[in-house]
Amino acid sequence: MRTELECILCFGKGALFLTKRFALSHKDNVKLHQSILREIAEADFNEPPPLIARKIYQLISEKTGEKDPFQQEKDLSTEHAKRLLKPLRTKLKTFNDPLEGLVRLVMAGNIIDFGLDAAFDLNTTLERITETFSEKIDRAALEVLRKALEKAKNVLYITDNCGEAVFDALLLERYRCKMTVAVRGSPILNDVTRREAEASGLAAASIRLIDTGDNTPGIDLCRSSGEFLEAYHSADLIISKGQGNYETLCETRRPTVFLLRAKCPVVMHKLGGVKQGSCQIHHVNIIP
């Protein structure tokens, strides 16, 4: 999907959130942000937002020398998610349909975000995740996913953030023999890379782990590694997690199921005017 004008504000907020943690002088910070503004001013708004976001974060990384600024948040998110695993497994057992429980969990897991939030509390997070278990979901789309998962021989599962990846591992585990899981090729925001894959449980023996070869917070096929492209074109089903992957892949011609929480107005609108924070199962190019 193309970049909307509203995305400019998100680029700005994201850049501000990140650069606040560097001990830059006001003067250097202004210089950095002015080069970010120039980057956005030169960007092609026909491209999806994550492609522009990558350029912005690349610029910040180059100017500050900080290659993985969210490492601490990523590790904390993974740790938090792992501590929630035991109570969540108990909750999952209450579902008559195990797949429904898992799909709800991998979408809701996105609630664990930026673990350095001082207000982060395990019990509250557990409650919030459990709440989404009774939210309305598209049951017809869930059935499409179920059938596609059963029929598929090669599934490419594209991950998003750390934390929720711990829950992704539970769904991957269920279909482990046919799964290839993709993480980002290098650090970007709090997205999973090879570094976090093992701690998240994604590096199980029977699951093939690949990376995109790229640090776009989504998928940019022009920058993807040969290994990723091969998996992308040969999979008979792609499962795409989160907003960034949706924004970059929503016009794909491959059979894809998007699992995400709709967080921003642009994505909410693109999905047909869905509710903020709602869990969405959205499929394209799958003949049920």
Added chain:
Amino acid sequence: MRTELECILCFGKGALFLTKRFALSHKDNVKLHQSILREIAEADFNEPPPLIARKIYQLISEKTGEKDPFQQEKDLSTEHAKRLLKPLRTKLKTFNDPLEGLVRLVMAGNIIDFGLDAAFDLNTTLERITETFSEKIDRAALEVLRKALEKAKNVLYITDNCGEAVFDALLLERYRCKMTVAVRGSPILNDVTRREAEASGLAAASIRLIDTGDNTPGIDLCRSSGEFLEAYHSADLIISKGQGNYETLCETRRPTVFLLRAKCPVVMHKLGGVKQGSCQIHHVNIIP
């Protein structure tokens, strides 16, 4: 005060809010916003935010040909404020100290903002204004203002938005013989210009009306008219309304009392960490 990085987001929000009302294609809108981004990227962040804001709105005005996009909002705000005058006069009578009531009213009047808001409701606005009548204010600063007003021979009163200007007229009326009231030289946002002065009650016979000669949403002395500069330098007291005037005049050497509601984090911080939305009486260069 200098422009902070957080101001970039406000520039972006303001520009988006304004350009949404023009029927521009996505392509033209992107081009316009990219030139705004370039303008901010070239701006001097040692200058106060309203000086950069003026350049942005000037650019939008040039590219769209729209010289006074908030005219309808301005007139509606004035109309709303006038309809509130009668019940507010009754409330003002409950103050033992008439000046306190008036000062509270001219600060609270800022609540009437952008009258096209579909949810705008006279009763709710009346309630919200009345609520601020019992809020904590700096009584020592009020006394400084009272004495300065009594002692002064020439007072320059710099207005801010339409709507609240109707209430400014009540305070001006009380000290009419010594008052010069300044409005903006040409349209910017919902600020009062000569066009709205009469309807707002600012054009009373005994009050001298001048304009800044400029469309900065604040005061830029380098762009002010000779008439304004003369009034600014000869006044023995300046009363400055609202955030934009505060941002541009807070480092003035003239005896000034700022009356404003603190709305943005940057101004709240600059005023010493005051509460969002709180009414502030802040004086500089006045020896009590």
